[in-house]
Amino acid sequence: MPKIVAIHDLTSEQQQKIKDIAPDYELLVTKAKELTPSIVQDAEIMIGWSRFVQEDVLSADSKLKWIQAWSAGVDKMPLKELEEKGIQLTNASGVHSVPITEHIFAMILAFTRNLHLAIRQQSNSKWDTSGTFTELAGKTIVIVGVGQIGSHTARVAQAFGMRTVGVRHSGKSDPYVEAMYKVDQLDEALAKGDYIVNILPLTDDTRGLFNEARFSAMKDSAFFVNVGRGQTVVTNDMIQALQAGSLAGAGLDVFEEEPLPSDHPLWSMDNVIMTPHMAGDTDRYGERAVDIFLENLQNYVSGKPLSRNVIDYSKSY
Incomplete structure (x- = not known):
């Protein structure tokens, strides 16, 4: 069974919405530091990004096809390497x-x-x-x-x-x-x-x-x-x-x-x-980020192109 790995907290309601859209996928919600190489490499979809998963995501054994970044900015991610591996990247633009x-x-x-x-x-x-x-x-x-x-x-x-x-x-x-x-x-x-x-x-x-x-x-x-x-x-x-x-x-x-x-x-x-890099902070952040992911997930499982916030690697945004 293909896997969706989320390294950000999701409410039980949000998890259920993901399962309803993608019933043929296994959903794992955990912390980045708790992920093993085998879990990362076996994931097809990842919600969130961390430097702790980078090596395993870019490994030859990685099955990853799509990353939903939890932020709007993606400049700290290895964009060139992700593009070379053919991994689609979407961000959280609009949340902020x-x-x-x-x-x-x-x-x-x-x-x-x-x-x-x-x-x-x-x-x-x-x-x-x-x-x-x-x-x-x-x-x-x-x-x-x-x-x-x-x-x-x-x-x-x-x-x-x-x-x-x-x-x-x-x-x-x-x-x-x-x-x-x-x-x-x-x-x-x-x-x-x-x-x-x-x-x-x-x-x-x-x-x-x-x-x-x-x-x-x-x-x-x-x-x-x-x-x-x-x-x-x-x-x-x-x-x-x-x-x-x-x-x-x-x-x-x-x-x-x-x-x-x-x-x-x-x-x-x-x-x-x-202010200490807090302009985008809000108690509604997770709600909006998940809504973006759910819309794209609906397209993904239907075999359609991702519709929101797809990163153009040639522009880095």
């Missing part, structure tokens, strides 16, 4: 649209209303009403990397009365983005933004994309929010822009080095808000 969008606006609104400074003053029992206060209405948000998260972010931005500008590789339009640019027009798009939101995946093309030239293209009054990948930003260039006043502030959930060292200069900068 609501929590990451809300996280983005938590940071943007904090800057707009000076909440980041008020919280620091509260810790010091200090009453201080100084600062510049503004509104989102009429401001322009530039979303770099318009996928499902970016589209949802644009929709929420429009509800605040903001103008929405997007950047995506294809340049394809989006119903919630008023002006869409291609990546080779990035600097032109950045120049329009009061708030720049980076949601790009990490690829050879995006690594270090936000460097001195990109920050120079932004308005001095612009705020930069990064919920994509830390390695898409040259951190020292961003710090220099923040210190020089050529960038008003930065809301950062991801970093080149994680966890961020305790002596890093970003910790002490008043115009920086930081």
